[in-house]
Amino acid sequence: MSTQEIRLRSTIGGFTAEGKLHTLSVWFILALRLMIGLAFFQSGLDKVLSGSFSAAGYLQNAPPANGSPVADLFVAMGSTGWFVDIVNVAVPWGELLIGLGVIVGGLTRLAAFFGAFMMLLFYLGNWDIAHGYINGDFAYMLVFLSVAAFGAGRILGVDQYIEAYDVGGETLIERYPWLRYVLG
Numbered sequence: 001m002s003t004q005e006i007r008l009r010s011t012i013g014g015f016t017a018e019g020k021l022h023t024l025s026v027w028f029i030l031a032l033r034l035m036i037g038l039a040f041f042q043s044g045l046d047k048v049l050s051g052s053f054s055a056a057g058y059l060q061n062a063p064p065a066n067g068s069p070v071a072d073l074f075v076a077m078g079s080t081g082w083f084v085d086i087v088n089v090a091v092p093w094g095e096l097l098i099g100l101g102v103i104v105g106g107l108t109r110l111a112a113f114f115g116a117f118m119m120l121l122f123y124l125g126n127w128d129i130a131h132g133y134i135n136g137d138f139a140y141m142l143v144f145l146s147v148a149a150f151g152a153g154r155i156l157g158v159d160q161y162i163e164a165y166d167v168g169g170e171t172l173i174e175r176y177p178w179l180r181y182v183l184g
Contacts, residue, residue, distance in 0.1 A: 041099025105157015
């Protein structure tokens with residue numbers, strides 16, 4: 001077994017963070033990707049197979065009941081028929097497709113971005129700060145962001161093959177550098 005440490009360094013806004021990442025960390029990054037992918041896939045699959053998912057009651061009732069700071073926005077969304085129709089499709093199928101993309105490591109950063117966005121909305125809708133501002137929804141959002149930041153789709157995932165695909169003598173990622181934001 002080969003183990004070593006990889007030095008990390010990042011500067012943002014004049015602040016630099018440094019550290020060392022043990023090479024065994026790759027397995028934990030993979031575990032995070034698979035855990036969050038499976039959680040979302042299962043949740044979406046349950047909703048899709050039930051065929052009875054409806055967000056209207058939740059949007060109109062849960063945020064005001066739990067004191068969400070954006071309760072009025074959720075109530076307005078839940079009172080708009082066409083918006084509820086979109087949400088009724090977007091939530092179950094979004095969870096299913098985000099989960100699938102993250103599990104197989106395909107379009108991982110794009111999937112993780114939308115997963116983090118959904119978790120932010122769930123965090124605001126499920127507002128419960130009785131035990132502090134950090135809850136499961138917030139933690140899942142950070143897991144999605146970590147999966148994206150680590151480029152976890154390159155670890156036993158489809159993204160490593162997509163990035164290396166040859167297009168006219170250069171890799172796909174060399175030809176289209178913007179793909180780094182959706183793959184990885």
